[in-house]
Amino acid sequence: MKKLLIASLLLTAFATHVQAQVRVGVGIPQTPVEAAPVTNDVIDYANPKEYTISGLTLKGTRFLDPNSLLSLTGLRKGDKIRLPGEAQGSAIRKLMDSGLLFDVRMMAPKVEGDKIWLQFNVLERPRLFQIAYSGVRKGESESLKEKVKLTRGKIITNTDIKNAQLAVRRYYIEKGYLNAKVKVTTIPDSTRNNATMRIFITKGEKVKIDNIEFAGREEVAESALRSKMKNTKQQRFGRLFSPSKFIPKKFEEDKGKLVDYYNKLGYRDAVIEKDCVINNGGKTIGLKLNLSEGKKYYYRNINFEGNFIYTSAQLRSVLNINKGDVYNPEELEKKMNGNPGQDLSSQYMDDGYLYYRAEPVERAVVGDSIDLDIRITEGKQATINRIILNGNTKTSDHVVMRQIRTLPGQKFSKTAIIRTQRELSQLGYFDPEKIGIVPVPQPDGTVDIEYTVEEKPNDQIELSGGWGGYIGFVGTLGLTFNNFSARNITNLSAWRPLPAGDGQRLQLRFQANGRQFQTYSATFTEPWLGGRKPNALSVSLSHTIYKQFLSYYSTVGPPIGSYTNTAITVGLGRQLKKPDDFFSLSNSISYQQYDLNNIDIFYNGYRNGVSNNFTFNTTLSRNSIDNPQFPRNGSSFTLSGNFTPPYSIFRSKDYQPDAANPYRWVEYHKWMFDASWFQTAVGKFVLNARAHMGFLGSYNSRTPIGPFERFVLGGSGLAGQGQFALAQDIIGLRGYPDRQVLTLDNNRTASGNETRQGGVVYSKYVAELRYPVSLNPSATIFVLGFVEAGNNWASYKQYNPFDLRRSAGAGARIFMPAFGLIGIDYGWGFDAIPGIQKAGTGQFHFTIGQQFR
Secondary structure: OHHHHHHHHHHHHHHHHHHHOOOOOOOOOOOOOOOOOOOOOOOOOOOOEEEEEEEEEEEOOOOOOHHHHHHHHOOOOOOEEEEOOHHHHHHHHHHHHOOOEEEEEEEEEEEEOOEEEEEEEEEEOOEEEEEEEEOOOHHHHHHHHHHOOOOOOOEOOHHHHHHHHHHHHHHHHOOOOOOOEEEEEEEEEOOOOEEEEEEEEEOOOOOEEEEEEEEOOOOOOHHHHHHHOOOOOOOOOOOOOOOOEOOHHHHHHHHHHHHHHHHHOOOOOOEEEEEEEEEOOOOEEEEEEEEEOOOOOEEEEEEEEOOOOOOHHHHHHHHOOOOOOEOOHHHHHHHHHOOOOOOHHHHHHOOOOOOOEEEEEEEEEEOOEEEEEEEEEOOOOOEEEEEEEEOOOOOOHHHHHOOOOOOOOOEOOHHHHHHHHHHHHHHOOEOHHHOEEEEEEOOOOOEEEEEEOOEOOOOEEEEEEEEEOOOEEEEEEEEEEEEEOHHHOOOHHHEOOOEEOOOEEEEEEEEEEOEOEEEEEEEEEEOOOOOOOOEEEEEEEEEEEEEEOOEOOEOOOOOOEEEEEEEEEEEEEEEOOOOOOOEEEEEEEEEEEEEEEOOOOOOOOOOOEEEEEEEEEEEEEEEOOOOOOOOOOEEEEEEEEEEOOOHHHHOOOOOOOOOOOOOOEOOOEEEEEEEEEEEEOOOOOEEEEEEEEEEEEOOOOOOOOOOOOEEEEOEOOOOOOOOOOOOEEEEOEOOOOOOOEOEOOOOOOOOOOOEOOOEOEEEEEEEEEEEEEEEEOOEEEEEEEEEEEEEEEOOOOOOOOOOOEEEEEEEEEEEEOOOEEEEEEEEEEOOOEOOOEOOOEEEEEEEEOOOOO
16 A cells, blocks of 8 residues: 555656646746545556556646546547656646646556556636736826737736736837836636736836947048937937937837948948947946948949840930949939839839839949949730729719729829829828729739728818807808719718718808808819819809998997898819829809998998909919828919909090999909929928919009909918908918008008008918828828918009018917818017017917918
C-alpha cells in the first residue's frame, strides 16, 4: 500500500513538472486540485511499462465541457500508453495550450496489471468581468478602453495581461510620459469564476527635449534641419503649437524626413549613422544625431530605353530635367508620376497606354554626377469596356454618369479619371475624401473602371426664431434641397421628405422681423436641361416688404413709410469647350419692381414712386478648385456684366426726367470681377489669395449714376440689424462695422456730411492662410489667418486704388451639410473711418451660409 501511494505521488509530481514548463501564472491565485486515493497495483517507475487506458475522466470544470477538453489531450480509451513517457507530458501541454485552463494535473487513481485509469484534474481560468483603472482621470479611462481591446466575458490569459500592460504604457509614451509605470493585477470572484482586471498607472511628468544636437552637419543649415523635424522640437520660450515632448514614434518619423530632405537637396548618400537619447535626470532628455551628409550629386546624362511611341527628345521635354540640375529623387518621381496631365505617365496613359511602366535606374555615378536610364515598357493601348458604379444609394445613376469623363469605347486616360474625381466631388452629394476609382484590366486588353462613392447629407436648413416684445415674431426659415427630383413629385413613395436623386436644386426661404420686414423667395435650378449637355436652367422669384414706423421700438399703428420689391429671374448657363472645359458662360434676364411709399431708403431724397429694373446679365467664369468645402489647389475667376436698356440714348437732348419720379426706368451698366487662387503652402496649410472689383456706370454723361446697385462695404457682408438692403451689393470687409465703410459723396454739402448711398466703384484684396482641423464631411472645420484691404468710392473722380482700409485677424469656419458654412472672425482695423471707428479697433464678425467676398 505504501509503494502504491509513492507511485501515485511520483506520477503527480512528474505531471506537475511538465505543466510548470508550459505555464506561467501572473496575478491569478493557484488552487491545488485534490487527487482520488489510489488503492491498486504498484507502478514501477524504475522500469517504464506499457499500459492500456481503461478509463479516462476529467474533473474540476464548472463552465467548460469535460468531454471537449478530453478530446484535446489526444488520448482515447483503449490507447496504449507508456508510463512514465512523453504521452502524459504531451497531453498536459495540449490542454494548457488551449488557453482555457490555469492548472492541469494528471492522476492514476487505479491500476490493474497492464490496465490503467487516468484522471485529469483542472482549474479553469477566470473570465473578464470588468477593467478598472487607477491613477488617471475618467476621460483618460475612456480613451484607454479603446487601446485595451478586451471584451467582457473573455477568458483572461497571461498574454492578455501582458498586452494590456504594453498598450497602456504605449498610450502614455505617445503622449510624452516616458517614465509611466503600469501594473496589472486580476482580482478573482471564486463564486462566479469572474475576475476584475485592475490597472494601476503612475504617469509621472512629461519628458521634454532639452536640446537636439546634429553632429557631422556641414553643408545644410541647422535651422533647416530643425524645421524638418515637425514633431520633435527642443524647448524654447514661446513654443505653443509644436510642444517639445519626446515621442519615440514621432522621432523615428522625423529622422526619415530628415534623410528625405537631404536627398531632396542632392545628398543621395546622406544617412543618420547613429542617434542616442541622453537622460538628463528624468524630466528632460537630449537628442544627438550623428549625420553623414556625403557629397551633393547632379544629373549628367538621362537616357530613355524601350520607347517607340515617343522619341527620347519628346520624353526629355516632358520630363524637363537638364544636365547640371540637382539630383532630386522626389522631384524626379513627381515629374514621372505625380503631376497629372503634365508628367511622363500622363504622356502615355492619356493616350490609352494603361500598362505603361517606367523605372529610373542609376547607370553610372562618376564623381558628383549621375547618369540615369529610364527604362520604359509601353505595352498596348487599352480601351474602356465598362463603367461600374457603386455606393450611390440616393443619387440616380444618370446624375453620376453624366459627370464621368471615361466613357466605354474611349481610350483609357489618366487625366480624364482625375478630372472625373474632381467633378464628382464638386457635385456636393458625395464625400470627396472617399471617392474611389479602380481600373480593372480585362484579359482581352480592355479595362473596366469601377467608381465607388459614399453619399453624404447635403440638404441645408436655416432656422432661427424668437419673439421681440415690441417687434413681434423674428425669424428665418430656409430650406435648400441640393439633390431634388422634380419628376418624382407625383411619386409619393419617393418623398423622403422630398423626392431626391436627380441633381436639381430647390431653395425656399422666408424671413420676418415682425410687421417691419418680410421676404419670401424660391429658386429652382436644373443643371442639365434636356439631360444631354450641362446646360443649367434657373428660375427664381422673390418678394420683399419693408415698413417704417414712427419709432423703431414700436410697430403699433399704421406705418409712416414702406417699400416693396418683387423680382423674377430666368437664367441659362452652359459649359464651354474653349479655351478649356473649366470655363462656363451664363446669361439671365431679370425684372425687379421697387415701390417706394414715403421712405428715403436711398438717402438721396427719392421717397415715392415705382421703379422698374429690366436687366440682362452675362457671366464668364472658370473654376478649377479641387474641393468645394476645403480647396487645396485650383482657382476660380468670374467676370460679369449687368446691363439695363439704354433708355437715355433714345431720348432727345431736351428730355427732362419726371421730377416726382426720376427713376421710373432704372438705367445703368455694372461690371464685377472676382478671382481666387488656392495653393498648398507647407504641410496642410493652404494659401488663398483673392481680388474683387466692381464698377457701376451710366451710358452717357447726361444721365447721372442712380442710387440703384451701388456697393456698400464693411463687416461680415450681411445687412446689420434693422438695415435691409434694397438694390445694393454688400461687400464684407473684416475689422470694420457692418456697412459702415462709407464714401464721400461727390456733391456733398459744405458741412462735409457723408452719404450712405454707397459707392460706384470698389476694390478689395484678401490673403488667407488656412489650416484644416477636420475634413469629416459631416463637419468640415478649418481655422484661418487673414490680411485684407478694400474701399469704395462715390465717384470715379475720388477713385484711388491705393486708398484702402486695411485689416488683419483670425477666424474659423465650420461647414455642416445641414446648415452650410458657419464662420466667425475677429478683425483688427488699422485705419480710421471718420465719425464711425477709430484706427486700431477690433470687430467680431459672424456669418452663416455664405463665403466672404
